[in-house]
Amino acid sequence: MTAQLELDLWETREIAEQLPTLPGKVEGIVGWDPMVLQCRDCGVTYKGTRRPATDIILSGFHFHVCEGRDGKRRCPDCLAAVKAACPRGHS
């Protein structure tokens, strides 16, 4: 990896501020009414427009099955990257 690329990645992470999970909510739920989910890798957020339970499913912001609920909530892009690298071959 070149130094310039490393710098770009670092700057991207700086912008994506990680918000705290709401008390009593599942990891990565950072807003309620409207519900907001946050990717713990890249920091991108998803704001719900329906009932929270429906939004959580439809958002694609999920946990990788190998990590379970102790893992990180990730956006579809980051989740795909983790699955692609998973030694157990999830896809």
Ligand SMILES: [Zn+2]
């Ligand atoms: Zn992400």
Ligand SMILES: [Zn+2]
């Ligand atoms: Zn896996």
